[in-house]
Amino acid sequence: MSCGVPAIAVGSKSYVGLVQPGTWQQAVYSNFGGVGNCQKDYSSSKVHQDMGKLLTSESYRARLGVFGVQIVQNFFDAQQVHEQLLSIYRLAIQSHSLNKGHDKEFDVIGADSLKSDNKKAEMMLDNQIEQLETKLLQASKDNADRFTRDLVIVQNRLYAQLESLSWLQRRLAIKGQLPPLRGWAASPDVLLRLHTHIMATRPRVVVEFGSGASTLVIADALRQNGSGRLISMEHSDYYGAQTLETLEAEQLQGWVGLRIGDLETWEGEHLNPEGAEKPSRWYAQSLFDDIEQVDLLWVDGPPGATCLFSRYPALPALADKLSPHAEVWLDDTIRQEEKDICERWAKDYGFTVEYYALEKGLGRLTRPGKSDVDSVDSSSGAPSRLEEDAESLFDFGGNDHEVG
Structure with a gap:
């Protein structure tokens, strides 16, 4: 890592995977796989998936390499170690x-x-x-x-996630357990904020790009509200099937339109430069042609390895389908690409952007002058409830791609 080479952390006790913004804390805390559940965390599919990400994108490897150097510089002083070794050699x-x-x-x-x-x-x-x-x-x-000092920082961050997870579990009305919230999944702190916001503002239409744990959390909030509809876009048949299975286990499929379709070439405006190693791709336009008056747009897909600035098309694709008071939330803004996307969205579409210092970062875009009705005490998870009459469910027309 100190040489700028991406690393996959595999230890005697656990498999951490690619050392990246979403996993570096787990890697450091577990001594890069030296602490864990032995072979229980190992999976050949995980290794194959991580290797595939590295081999398919030179720019992705370069970004992980730079990130690895930053981790080493923050946690391990390589220069001191080198000087000490050289001194010992000279004395010898x-x-x-x-x-x-x-x-x-x-x-x-x-x-x-x-x-x-x-x-x-x-x-x-x-x-x-x-x-x-x-x-x-x-x-x-x-x-x-x-x-x-670094260990205290890591412990505090882990404690913050455990605290958020505890409050999230108290708020949820599900009977089973949440999907794993580590690795690529949304973190407990952002899911808690998402659930609290939805119950406070009572959106009628929520659209998300990238299904998973957030789908379950959003659907639960809508069911507790007694109104609203979630349209979830997913490009992977595998993860889409997992999401549907989770929703059906909790009888939440009626609150969600899960639409699955391969990513297609995106011809619209994009931050991905022409001639880039990977061309711009996005969800099929047919998946959201019938959507109108979106109150909340939650963007957590497609994966960052799809192409540079992979999530940028979310707002251009739905800008004319947002309600007047719509909000746009973008996950993973600890990554510079996501911050650049937020800044460009705010500039081009008249939003005000605010960043939240969550585990993986959150960018929240709101219309100027919009009142913040969901002020949340993050320690208690208690929102100020917005008093509104219950809205009936939106009944979208049939779609060949939609399940649930």
Whole structure:
């Protein structure tokens, strides 16, 4: 990682996968797979998926390489380690030189002179050893202090996610358990904010790009509200089937229109430069032709490896389908690409953007002058409820791609 090479963390106790913004905390905390559930976390499909991401995109590898260097610089001082090793090598060379023995054919004067030189060299060596010991002790103390600080940061972040997960579980009315919320999945803190916002603002139409745990959370909030409809776009048959199975287990499929279709070439405006390694792709336009008056647009797909600025088309594709007070939420804004997307959206479509310092970052775009009706106490998870009459469910027309 210190050389700018992407890393897949595989330890004796767990499989972390690609070390990237969504997994680096787990990697550091688990000692890059040295702590965990032994072989239970291993899966050949995970290895295949991670290797596929690395091999299909040179720019993606480059970005992960830069990120890895940043992790090493923040958590491990490579320069100090190199200097310490070089000092030890130098001392070993000098010591070896002193202990080699001397030419038997030297005269007395030469011997006396050599003894004097050896004495000086020994004194110099002792002094260097003492200085090295002092440096090693100080470096050890500095590294211990830095490790302690970094460990506290990681522990605080993990605690924040556990706290958010606890409040989220209290709010949800599901009977089963949530899907795993690590790796590529949305984090507990953003899901808690999403659930709280929906119950406070009572949107009639919610659209999400990228199904998963967020689909379950949004559907639960709509059911508790007694009104609203979620249209979920998914490009993967595999993940779409998982999402549908989860919804059916909780009897939430009636609140969701899950639309599955392959990504297609995107010909509209895009931040992905012409001639890029990967062409621009987006969900099929036919999946959302019948959607109108979207109150909340939640963007967490497609994967970042699809192409550069892969999520940019979300707003251009639905800009004319938003309600006057619609909000747009973009996950993963700890990545610069997502921040660039938010800034461009705000500039081109008249939104105000605000960033939330969540685990993976959240960009929230609102219309200027829109009142913030869902002020949330993140420690309690209690929203200020918006008093509105219940709205009837929107009944969208049949769609060959929709299930649920």
